[in-house]
Amino acid sequence: MAQQNVYDRLKELGIELPSVSAPAAAYVMSAQTGNTIYLSGHIAKKDGTVWVGKLGATLTTEEGRVAAHSIAIDLLATLHAHVGDxxxxxxxxxxxxxxxxxxxFIEQHLVTNGASQLLADVFGERGKHARSAFGVAQIPLGACVEIEMNVEVDG
Structure with a gap:
């Protein structure tokens, strides 16, 4: 069975990839060795600014899931900028x-599902991945969620 074009799938999902953000410090947004691309941590944004908050205090699990979903879209934009396709x-x-x-707060895994589900929705079997979800005391700029991703591409 042929794989669906990723851009057609994004359109079906109503997703438009945003412009890629510049790094906030002394690092690059993506690095590649061999066929593996490492995407730096991307923080949650809402209405173009950092989505500040703490799960279990000022944000609900559902809000965190939405934040993780939005980060996955930003990660895809960075990945697109890196690989071109x-x-x-x-x-x-x-x-x-x-x-x-x-x-x-013990629902970090449910928050992270916002990103994981989107990746599976976009890439199908290719989007199913290994994962870690951690609760941390703070994230740069007070962001509610940060996600990084490792991806394999064809040669």
Whole structure:
């Protein structure tokens, strides 16, 4: 069975890739070695600014899931800028999510599902990945969620 064109799938989902953000410090947004691309952590944004908040205090699990979903879109924009064609993706290998949360918040995995589900929706089997989701005391600029991703592309 032929794989669906990623850009057709994004259009079906009503997703338009945004402009890629510049790094906020001394790093690059993506780096590649061999067929593996490492995407730097992307923080949640809402209405073009940092989405500040702490899960379990000022934000709900559902708001965190929406934030993670929006980060996945930003990650795809960075990946597109790096490879030029998202159809070259052979596998989303690993997603790591940091959730700015209170010590008693235990739904980091549900927050991260916002990104994981989008990747599966866009790439199908190629989008199913290994994953880690951590609760942390703080994220740069007070962002509620930060996600990084490792991707394999064809040669």
């Amino acid at each position: 998202l159809n070259r993706v052979t596998r989303i290998v690993k997603v790591m999510s940091l959730v700015n949360s209170t010590p008693d």
